[in-house]
Amino acid sequence: MKPASLTGSGLSLFTMETTEIVIKENGTLTERIIRERDLNAEQSVLDALTDEMTRTSRHVLSIPGWGVAHANVGAIDTIWSVPIKQLPLNARFRLINGVLVPMFASGTDVEMPLVWQAPEEVRLVFVVRTIREDDYIKVAGNWLFARDRENRTYRLPLPNLHDDCLVCTGDFKDRFETAAECIGASLEQFRKSKWNADLMRTVAQSQKFFRFRPTNDTFETLPCQAEDWTKLCDKVCTAISERIVL
Amino acid sequence: MKNITVKYGVDSISKQVEDDFTFGDLQQSDTFKAALGFGDRTKALLEGIEQDRNIEIPSGATVRLETAANTKA
Numbered sequence: 001m002k003p004a005s006l007t008g009s010g011l012s013l014f015t016m017e018t019t020e021i022v023i024k025e026n027g028t029l030t031e032r033i034i035r036e037r038d039l040n041a042e043q044s045v046l047d048a049l050t051d052e053m054t055r056t057s058r059h060v061l062s063i064p065g066w067g068v069a070h071a072n073v074g075a076i077d078t079i080w081s082v083p084i085k086q087l088p089l090n091a092r093f094r095l096i097n098g099v100l101v102p103m104f105a106s107g108t109d110v111e112m113p114l115v116w117q118a119p120e121e122v123r124l125v126f127v128v129r130t131i132r133e134d135d136y137i138k139v140a141g142n143w144l145f146a147r148d149r150e151n152r153t154y155r156l157p158l159p160n161l162h163d164d165c166l167v168c169t170g171d172f173k174d175r176f177e178t179a180a181e182c183i184g185a186s187l188e189q190f191r192k193s194k195w196n197a198d199l200m201r202t203v204a205q206s207q208k209f210f211r212f213r214p215t216n217d218t219f220e221t222l223p224c225q226a227e228d229w230t231k232l233c234d235k236v237c238t239a240i241s242e243r244i245v246l
Numbered sequence: 247m248k249n250i251t252v253k254y255g256v257d258s259i260s261k262q263v264e265d266d267f268t269f270g271d272l273q274q275s276d277t278f279k280a281a282l283g284f285g286d287r288t289k290a291l292l293e294g295i296e297q298d299r300n301i302e303i304p305s306g307a308t309v310r311l312e313t314a315a316n317t318k319a
Binding site: 052153163235242 | 255256282284294312315316
């Protein structure tokens with residue numbers, strides 16, 4: 001229908017009324033009356049209508065020793081994204097053909113606090129979800145994601161990570177006065193935690209991904225043993241990963 | 247046949263499927279898995295609402311897949 005219309009208008013104290021005369025394609029004349037009035041919407045109505053809306057804000061906080069935290073603020077929670085360049089790997093390692101590789105399930109190999117340096121093409125992001133309670137801010141989960149240059153998101157070949165990249169952190173103090181303290185505590189727990197065999201799949205992919213060469217005074221991170229690092233990971237998409245800010 | 251669009255992260259694909267193609271069929275489809283890279287554990291959402299695997303996908307629908315969380319082993 002492609003209506004032609006004649007328009008008139010009237011004004012009352014409370015409503016705006018518009019009358020349109022529509023000529024339909026078959027020649028019928030139709031009167032259409034539109035009444036408009038402002039509604040005194042309660043805050044609860046506005047909250048319900050904007051329940052799933054989020055707002056992104058970059059460089060919101062500076063986290064000492066880690067860098068900046070970007071925020072995705074929702075009605076009930078905030079998702080904090082902290083880009084990280086290195087991964088603390090407190091785990092057991094074994095020297096195989098001159099290359100040190102993780103042995104997460106081992107009980108006998110040497111335990112070492114190595115730090116894996118992420119190559120430029122692997123964009124790591126540590127995510128903290130915070131929820132505001134009555135008089136404190138609470139940590140409601142930590143996630144570890146890897147992103148490629150096209151913003152596809154991946155689960156690293158690590159144990160202690162659920163399929164949705166939720167980190168199995170163990171218990172730690174998770175209630176603070178500020179979100180900055182929540183993020184700091186989450187990262188500190190992440191830094192000092194040991195990687196064990198919980199949620200482990202196959203260690204073969206981990207050993208192709210996380211490789212080190214002992215040098216005289218340190219351990220050098222070696223490139224992944226794959227043409228495409230994403231082939232050693234699982235592609236993921238979750239409600240949390242969609243809110244990452246990088 | 248009906249046309250559906252499936253999104254998984256930043257990637258999406260539009261494809262013609264059989265009229266009785268369900269959300270479960272989609273989640274198990276090797277063709278869609280290969281094209282979009284999702285695994286065995288997913289949930290399917292339509293307009294943000296999780297859908298039962300037995301329900302037929304409406305014609306013209308845009309389905310969003312998400313990685314489903316596992317429980318601790």
